[in-house]
Amino acid sequence: IANMSHDIRTPLTGLLGMAQIIQNRSTDRETQHDANLLISSAEELLNLFNEIIELVQIESGHIKEKREDFALFNLIQHNINLLMPAAKHKHVSLDMRISADVPEYLNANKILLDRIILNLLSNAIKFTEQGSVVLYANLSKADTDNLLLEIVVEDTGIGIPKDKQDVIFDHFSRLNPSYQGLYKGSGLGLYTVKRYLDVLEGDIRVESQVGKGSRFTFTIPV
Ligand code: ADP
Numbered sequence: 430i431a432n433m434s435h436d437i438r439t440p441l442t443g444l445l446g447m448a449q450i451i452q453n454r455s456t457d458r459e460t461q462h463d464a465n466l467l468i469s470s471a472e473e474l475l476n477l478f479n480e481i482i483e484l485v486q487i488e489s490g491h492i493k494e495k496r497e498d499f500a501l502f503n504l505i506q507h508n509i510n511l512l513m514p515a516a517k518h519k520h521v522s523l524d525m526r527i528s529a530d531v532p533e534y535l536n537a538n539k540i541l542l543d544r545i546i547l548n549l550l551s552n553a554i555k556f557t558e559q560g561s562v563v564l565y566a567n568l569s570k571a572d573t574d575n576l577l578l579e580i581v582v583e584d585t586g587i588g589i590p591k592d593k594q595d596v597i598f599d600h601f602s603r604l605n606p607s608y609q610g611l612y613k614g615s616g617l618g619l620y621t622v623k624r625y626l627d628v629l630e631g632d633i634r635v636e637s638q639v640g641k642g643s644r645f646t647f648t649i650p651v
Contacts, residue, residue, distance in 0.1 A: 430485045437478060445471040473613065480617045483544075484600070487624045492541070494628055499539040501578075502527060505564060508547050516554050522561040523554065530568050535578065537651040541625045546580065548618045549645050553584035555612055560585030560642070575650040588639040597635070598623045622647075 448471060452464035486492055505525050516523040546564070553562040562584045569579040589597060589604065596602050603616035626633055631649035 431482060431489065431491070434478075434482050438475070441471060441475050441478065445475065477615050480615050480621070484617055484621055484624070487621065487628070492625075492628055495538055495540070496536050497539055498534050498536050500533055501531060501535050501566060502533065504539065504543055505546065505566065508543065508550055509564075511547070512550050512554055515551075516562065519554065519558065521554060521557050521559065523550075523563075524561065525564045525566070527566040528568070531566050531578070532576075535651045537578070537649060538629055541629055542649065545622050545625050545647065546582075548622050549580075549582040549647075552618060553582050553586065553643070553645075555614070557584045557586030557642070569648060577648050578651045579646060579648045581644060581646045583642065583644045585642040588641050588643055589635065589637040590639055591637075594635050594637060598633075 445468060448464050448467040452461055452468065455461050455464065505527070509523055509525055513523055550562065550564060562582070565579075565581040565583070567579045567581075568576050570577040593604055597604065598619050599616075600620040601616040602620070603612075603614055605612045623633060626647060626649070629649045631647055633645065633647040635643060635645050637643035
């Protein structure tokens with residue numbers, strides 16, 4: 430699948446591009462509406478495909494632990510900026526709180542950390558209809574060589590029933606499947622997060638109450 434990813438992505442991008450051209454060119458409402466449906470279907474398929482490719486790369490051992498120095502604040506701010514339009518659209522507030530003892534620069538796998546944070550924040554916004562999403566960063570524990578970075582993503586969303594809090598980390602596991610039409614997604618996000626954390630020798634847990642919200646906490650050595 431990884432080898433033929435280009436062959437799948439290219440025609441799909443072609444479909445998406447042509448649908449966008451039709452939408453821009455047309456003055457007819459019905460055609461614009463149809464083109465819109467075409468665009469969102471193509472985007473959904475492209476997203477699913479990208480998620481599957483990401484997973485294939487992890488499963489085939491292509492993703493390696495690679496550490497570098499980076500500024501945590503910038504990494505989190507970048508993700509918040511990316512998701513702010515979606516949060517604003519839903520009137521959900523989106524904030525970050527980095528505790529004072531977290532050093533400005535950390536050494537860790539920046540790319541995987543970025544993917545994990547984006548995934549958790551996107552879910553938090555997706556499954557929250559009102560209230561807030563807040564990301565906290567703390568240092569929870571230190572031994573002689575490593576500090577432990579703890580990131581918490583907390584939302585006031587729909588919550589997850591107790592008996593489902595393990596299942597959500599399985600691949601293709603979704604508590605609100607697409608046929609219900611409520612939330613889009615593939616059920617690959619948290620599985621991918623878990624696999625990334627395996628590479629990083631980190632951990633993740635969830636606490637949640639239905640109707641009140643969820644709190645995902647993960648730690649990685651830095
Ligand atoms: P996706 O978001 O693509 O459906 P994930 O693997 O990221 O897949 O999540 C799996 C399922 O876990 C979601 O479909 C949803 O039912 C539940 N879930 C994940 N994050 C949250 C959250 N913050 N609040 C409520 N439910 C959540």
